[in-house]
Amino acid sequence: MAAQSARGTNHAERVFAVTQAFIDHGGDPLGPGEISAATGLSDSAVHRILQSGVYTGIFVRISRGKYKLGAQAAELGFHALEDDHDLSGTEAKEILERLRLKTDGGLVFLYMKAPFGYGRQCYDMAVGDSDLVELGMTPREVLSVTRSLRTGASGRTILAYMSERVQRLVLDEPVPEEAGPGVYTDNDELLASLKEVRDQGYALGLQECMKGWNSCAAPILWQGSIQGAVLLLKPAYVMPEAPQAVIDATVDAAAQLSSLNGGWPAD
Template structure:
């Protein structure tokens, strides 16, 4: 089987149900049937199977996701070497900045938060480990793009597009590539209001043997990042953090 082989429809539908349940706190069979354009009996069979496996809970006819998925996500994170290496450095970065900080990876052309730590000054944005967003809308995603070869960057742009999440999001490939070149020159990235209006990000890449494996990002209110001295101070701290993680990842047992 290769990437062009059509997916198994039964498995695809099961995950479509999980995706719909992620959007809602709970939902009934009739509504799921309507949204999936499937008979209620078919939807019920899928739900029954997922409930038997622990992924779905039935609360008086309303279905919701079970915490089995949280267990899976937790295991994935705690088995990840980058998480263990980065966590103490993120804690130190939070102590210095008081802001929301995260270590991030690229997966399937998207930006994914692997782990985050919150400080006293953190914005409340509903960010959580595992959240996935368009990679071009976030400085911590763009510093990873800046470290990828041109062929990979072009492939991500072609497959994922450059959607506008806010009116400030870069949606032109030439403009994005110019920003990536600037990131390479200065060693860090900054964006304002491109993913969330009112939110700014300062980020630096984590590189091991000339390969970008992730990034560190500091999330701040946009108005604080307009102050050049503050912005440069955050940039120095985030670069220092990313460099320490890079070295520790390479040489820790």
Template sequence: MTSTKGTGTAHGKRVFLVQRTFADLEGSQGPSAIARATGLDVATVYRILQDGLADGTFVQVKAGARSSYSLGPGAFRLSMQALAQTPGPDTTHAVLDQLQRSTDGLVAYYAVVGHRRICTDYAIGSFDPLSIGIDPFQLVKYSRSLRTGASGRVILAHMPPSIQAQVLAEPVPEGVGPGVIRDNNLLIESLTSIHDLGYAIGRQECMNGWDSVAVPVIWGGTIQGSLLLWIPAEKMPKDTSQLVAATLTAGETLSQLATAPWCSASAA
């Protein structure tokens, strides 16, 4: 039996291993399932879970013979602290603004929130949003689902299978553009292509009359969000390589900023 006595490095590694397993398996898990995934014995996993209940790192979802646990508010506090170390809005907006000026398109950054996305920053130059002729609240609804639009599919392509299945089970929001991918088999094929290529092209998916290029923003191997470039469909070139290259460069810059020693960088 694996021993967890003491507070040394070995025990600490086991604790972090159990925490990471929740992210890999997702949802609530019993000690036996965690033990199989980690290679630890059940007794060790059970003790770690019980210790984590005290500070809210874990919460017990079901009790009894089939007891199960999930990550708790303590884990959420850790994630908030981690996100606080990512680049601030001034730095990230400068990247968006540069991409907007070099392409004359509309640029938006979408952050991952669970199995959805939310726009946290944008750069539109002198463009008048009212000229789109669409209710902004409706646009939020269209772009919320990860199955809708290039920015959503880029994120979805880097999500674990369980979240992909959850999103694929969602209905396509009403009112989206004519290019939205409604067939799940075609959508899954697009995710594989996106993962291989590193970007997605959208053809009037979220809005009629607007095409797009989207790239992922990755932090330490984990999807953090997506960078989206909107171009009017009539201005979208047949050869999209230059727009793709510009968006990829901006996305890579955001990814590098996210992994940088941000405390020292922000003080510079």
């Protein structure tokens, strides 16, 4: 995998890029040179970030010049979402609500990468008057449960833009028992679907995440780096296949959310 250049000049963005390098390598210990290659940051910038991060608990220094993530890294991830990439404001909420209305009452969810591991976490939603009983989940459960990236249109959308190493790790995970009948169980087919997601810029799910519900998802990318996905759900009997209008509306909503932090998407 080619190194991605950390083009952001904000210090928080550079710290987040270093943190992301550890996440992309499965949390394994890394040396400054490896981090520099993964982020595009200079050796001196990486060294300064690591030294200050050790002091604050974001990183931990171990033997032979290697570092790993510290306990404070999780808090940093949440602050990065809230401060540098603010999707909790009115504008983001309005984007989700407009998607719900454009799709005649579809259920809309905003998923972000989990701060640790390889999963996704629901960050916000626009579900109208629905109490989510038809999904078999309460709003609290939806917001707090981290789901596998190998399951569902939003999971595959996020996974499609992650490193090959992360993809292999996720494919080694078992298929979640609660997955729907349309879930990809064959890893070769799942990998092929990830390429298709990257080629077309969205994913379609047919009863993939749960029985009786079809979906469409599109990626949220900031400076070319995947951060999350917008998911549109409708009952399978209402939407046996996603019409082009639903696909276009979902992709457009993801593009608007991406543009809140600098552009959609980097070529």
